[in-house]
Amino acid sequence: MTETKDGSLARRIDHLFKAVQPKGREYSYEEVARGCEALTVGTFSKTYVWQLRTGQRDNPTKRHLEALAAFFGVPVSYFFDDQVVDDVNSQLALAAALRDSAVRDIALRALYMDDATRRSLARIVNEISAMQRGPAEDGS
Template sequence: MADADGQPEGSLAAKVDHLFRTVRPRPGREYSFDEVAETIKARGGPTISATYVWQLRRGLRDNPTKRHLEALAGFFGVPPAYFFDDAVTEMIDSELALLIALRNSSVRRMALRASGLSAKSLSALTAMVERAREIEGLPEGPDGETGP
């Protein structure tokens, strides 16, 4: 299976690409390769060029140094294990999916309004949301869970 840019799922390129598409300075805009390289340098990280970051994202390079991966992880706010441990990758990707959902003001407002409700009420709301997704022909939630 491949990601949106045709990189093999789970590859370094797919993970770097996912971070670019998900972790953003503001809605609607990805970080540029220059921003990534300059920020890493400004933080005292290893020398890394914008071209090299681009090559990592596109899968043209796939064997970066440990320091480069640590710097990229630090830039995007994920642990370095994100690039090595599939369980960590899955956990972080679930958290990133939640952050993306919370960017939507309606979703954020609904989540805040649900705070403090009992487990029984939260279960009922989850069932209603899952039913609404089914009616609208939407896939299961980002974590693959359905129902309460």
């Protein structure tokens, strides 16, 4: 089994399904299978994709991992390297946040602020976030 920082290969694949949603919803197993099949030579069934995502199968071939990585737009090392997982997941979280129009509006407005104003805005956002989390969650 391919162990990962966050538990398993299945968890990493599941995270990709949840985080990479250009159609505004999770890809179906059929869409992933067809997309992976188009990226590689050979077959790739929706059942096999489901088995990998749920941990029923946990030893895919190099070709299958390369196809999954290409389909979801991540490096193959995402399935093996904890630092790559952290980096890619941060990028995916940012992309998901920017799909929200209010977040996108704030980010675009901040783009035109000078550095000092952006730092002030970041402090304000951090303070509001800490207030929303409450004393138990922010270490107070």
